Amino acid sequence: MTELSFKGKEFVYNHHLAVPFRPLEMHPEKGIGQARLDGNLIVQGDNLHALKSLLPMYAGKVDCIFIDPPYNTGNEGWAYNDNVNSPMIKEWLNANPIGIEDGLRHDKWCAMMWPRLRLLHELLADDGSIWITLDDNEAQRGRLLLDEIFGSQNFVANFVWQSKDTPGNNSSGVAETHNHLIFYRKSDSFSPNLLDRTDDQIANYTNPDKDRRGVWLGSPLTRAEHRDRDFYAIPNKAGRMVFPPKGSSWRRPPSTMRWLAEDDRIWWGVSGDADFPLEKKFLVETKDGVVNQTWWPYEFAGSTRNAGAQLKAIFDGEKPFETPKPVQLIQRVIELATRPNAIFLDSFAGSGTTAHAVLDANRRDGGSRKFILVEMEDYAERLTAERVRRVINGYEFSGTQRTELLREKLNWRAIEKADGLVEKVQGIENLHGHEFDKIKKEVKDGELIVTGEKSVKDKTEGLGGEFTYCTLGAPVELDRILTGETLPTYEALGAVLFHMATNRAFDPKGMDEAASYLGETEGDYLWLIYKPKLDWLKSPEAALTLDRARGFADAKPKGKKHLVFAPARYVSQKLLNEENIPVEFVPLPYALYRIERA
Structure with a gap:
């Protein structure tokens, strides 16, 4: 396997082991609901120390990690602050912030990411996955880091996300309108949620136990590989303790297996005493639509412009964060990668989009997903946590509500019948003009788009939920x-x-x-x-x-x-x-x- 070499690698290789444990200190007055460490968390503090602090309670229990680390464009002003015991790396602390002229900025980025990815790997469940957004500045080095830590065999996909819905000016003459969303699994225990079923596949679903959730398909719960951690006994319906067959192990960790059993998602055969249990995959819980592709256009996963507009709406017209991610992007990750009781971790939390997406998903399907956010900057309380408070409780919205009324492709046939098109637009204005402050007509990307715009001031309904705000205690x-x-x-x-x-x-x-x-x-x-x-x-x-x-x-x-x-x-x-x-x-x-x- 190709190995990534970078300056300082030998000094940071095991640095995560030297990071001291620091207990999480709860601040009930800054959260919502009962203060607890086993619920939704927002942690302020250096994310390397925070990840180490999460290990005692969450090692091997996080189902999905989504992170949006510095892209290392040279214009972000991020700083390398890890206290690594090396004179060379200590010199780096005097060269902050890291800018475009820093000849070691790629080495410093790799040195910063390495110990954090090591700890994220420890926190991730065996059947979990990690998703990282990057652009072309570090995507290739990010892949090589992940290959070494997670294993190249656990690379799943590199989704190309169209992050900009309109190209901007660029001195190179080429406008970059995409980001990478790099997707790795922890092990082969992970399987993504498929979004499409053929008629023949649907015919394989049955309901021999007359489960109230309808027809289901059995999936093996054993793997043909022995792992000490996943070799344990579970009780079948007849009360007999069952181990995986010799030379194999369970595909699910104990916590997930307990949840499957409690939710009646394990099939032990008609008599309840089978040696090879199956996990019940319900047809009603499968998603309809197209099979996932590695191209995610902005219509499918949102854009940075959408994200900025949403953040402005939440914060009364202000945009307190320059590079938020759209809720829709993380919603797609939720759909593809997790179950309704998943634990999400975002250790570069920024404006708190991950928490917003998790809360929204729970409201839509009644799930019990949990989030853990880590943000080291001083805006963790006034921005990250404040956004989550407003999303939970609802917030005043002032702005322009837009409703699309017509979209027509401007091909030659449409131009030949331009009079009819104009009459159609006039008819829309006559029919709907009283509903809006303005009817906007524009030609964009070869389409005529007619939109009704109305200024509104209203209170957005809250999504509900709670969270606990924490800081890091003494080591x-x-x-x-x-x-x-x-x-x-x-x-x-x-x-x-x-x-x-x-x-x-x-x-x-x-x-x-x-x-x-x-x-x-x-x-x-x-x-x-x-x-x-x-x-x-x-x-x-x-x-x-x-x-x-x-x-x-x-x-x-x-x-x-x-x-x-x-x-x-x-x-x-x-x-x-x-x-x-x-x-x-x-x-x-x-x-x-x-x-x-x-």
Whole structure:
């Protein structure tokens, strides 16, 4: 495989591992609804640190990532700010912002994107996908970065989006009217939603279990490849626990499989005891229309002009952001890439279009999609979050409402009958003139377009929903806990330790702080003896003792190992083994500090 080389690659290759965990601090007064970390989020802070902060709760759980990073045109004024431990890269900090004359601007862009893409890869679910908008300045380097991190075999498509509906002036004599929308999957577990079905294909849909949602088609839930993470047991309808066949694994991660089971989307055969379950794909949930193509015209996916006009309408005629993306573009991604309960992540959130599109999709089909936005600039609260507030609650709209009344191609036949065309336009003016302030007539791209225009001032209905606004707290630096320099909350530290030890997302609902319990995986129970009090951490109460180890082992069903994080212990591992107590001690903080660096 062709490898992309850029200046500084050796220094940023594993930089994402050195980025400290920082807990998310909620600000209820800046959001809408109950403050919670498992709902819609808007996070203000450096997106590299924010992505690391999301790992404990969202590793492997994000269904769709859409990002619109700097295009690196040389005119954006973006800055490289990563604190990489390299004299050469530290020199880059003195050369900000990055402009057209910077001979290293492409290297700096790659160095900025590399660790972020590494973390995005960790956050993405096995059956998830990532979508990145770029233009010709970095599209080719973006593809090579994604090939290395996601695997070239997981490239799906490069959609060409007609981002401008009218060509502008360009000194080169060629007007660029498109952007790239680069589309990769995490693994072959992902399959895009198809938008077209033939009559023969529809005939394959049946409803043997008389499901209220109608006819469905069974899709295999196993893959012919063993993956430890996706090799687990699930109960069938008869109550028997079923593993994938030897040498294979499930196509869905545990969280998705639980949702499928709860929503009665797994078919276990007529008797409910099949060895090879199928996922039910309902015909009613398929989309009608044409098969997706890699050319997305502005009529299909919106344009930057549409996006600007919509943002102005939301912000009372002002345009507070120069390069917003249209809601319609992200709606197409939603249709193609996700299910109604998907989690979306946008770590270059800008004006908040992704949240707008997710909320709109939920309103239209009753879905329960969630969004996570990250924006590092100081406008995160006054622009990104404010747009989401207005979209949720509704907003006053002042502007011109346009209604197309006629569109006719101006071919030779139309010109020959020009009198009839003029009469048709006059008839429209007579019939509809009283409904509008103005009837506008224009010739554009070989078509006569007649539009009714009316000035309006109204309140746009809100889409509903809620979100929590967060900032990044102080870093959780594990090697400084016992000195008292850093004392995170029990949940914040527990989330970090759980993720680092298991590479799984932490579920705070399974935590019991009073019992020192963090949660479990397929093979382990995890415990944390900790309080954010320095004197307590240095006292005997903070140590793992023989009685405590016995208590942990007796508190849970047998068959799994118990991993206990604690500042100290008063019992040897040898004694624990001799007494057949399946407890393993992990000292805080040094052992896990080594785990993080490994």
